[in-house]
Amino acid sequence: MTLRSLAQELTEPHLTMIGGRIGKAPGLLTELREAVSGSTSGDGGGSASKVGILVNASALDLLNAIEVEVRSSFADRHGQGAPTLEKCIELIGEGEHPTEWQEYFAGRFTGYRDQINGLLRPKKMRRLDGVACPSCGLSMFGEERSTCLYLDCYLNEDKELKHISEWQVHCQSCNATWVHGDMQWLLVALGQ
Numbered sequence: 001m002t003l004r005s006l007a008q009e010l011t012e013p014h015l016t017m018i019g020g021r022i023g024k025a026p027g028l029l030t031e032l033r034e035a036v037s038g039s040t041s042g043d044g045g046g047s048a049s050k051v052g053i054l055v056n057a058s059a060l061d062l063l064n065a066i067e068v069e070v071r072s073s074f075a076d077r078h079g080q081g082a083p084t085l086e087k088c089i090e091l092i093g094e095g096e097h098p099t100e101w102q103e104y105f106a107g108r109f110t111g112y113r114d115q116i117n118g119l120l121r122p123k124k125m126r127r128l129d130g131v132a133c134p135s136c137g138l139s140m141f142g143e144e145r146s147t148c149l150y151l152d153c154y155l156n157e158d159k160e161l162k163h164i165s166e167w168q169v170h171c172q173s174c175n176a177t178w179v180h181g182d183m184q185w186l187l188v189a190l191g192q
């Protein structure tokens with residue numbers, strides 16, 4: 001994607017695939033701000049669920065991190081500030097930049113897009129309760145006793161399965177990842 005279209009995806013309403021159809025989505029930063037204020041449509045309708053509060057806190061952290069980084073790199077590039085985060089991103093997207101800056105901004109904007117999407121639209125994964133991670137040896141971690149291992153095996157929201165060669169297992173505790181071919185242990189564990 002070009003820097004300009006990445007900037008537009010972050011700041012402006014744009015066309016995207018929603019549930020297999022083309023639809024209009026708000027700018028990603030708009031969605032992130034809505035998540036911070038808890039006004040995301042869909043789940044909860046204002047009820048302060050535990051999950052909702054966690055999402056709001058992570059959304060606020062992410063928004064703050066993006067704002068600090070963009071404002072600082074905008075100032076480095078242009079020698080002055082801009083009134084808002086969105087304005088910084090718009091001006092960067094419209095500007096002409098030397099190659100290093102171009103690549104830097106494109107890399108950061110792609111990162112923001114993926115982080116926002118990951119937070120607001122987490123992938124559906126199969127939770128592997130009671131299976132110990134071969135790397136850290138745990139099956140649960142943290143005060144919440146969260147499950148360590150998740151299997152990334154779904155193609156879409158309807159939980160259609162991906163081909164087994166594309167499955168991945170990820171440990172939330174130690175961050176180890178296994179791809180097809182290193183998963184014999186899992187098949188053994190699930191078969192027990």
Ligand SMILES: [Zn+2]
Nearest residue numbers: 133136171174
């Ligand atoms: Zn682990």
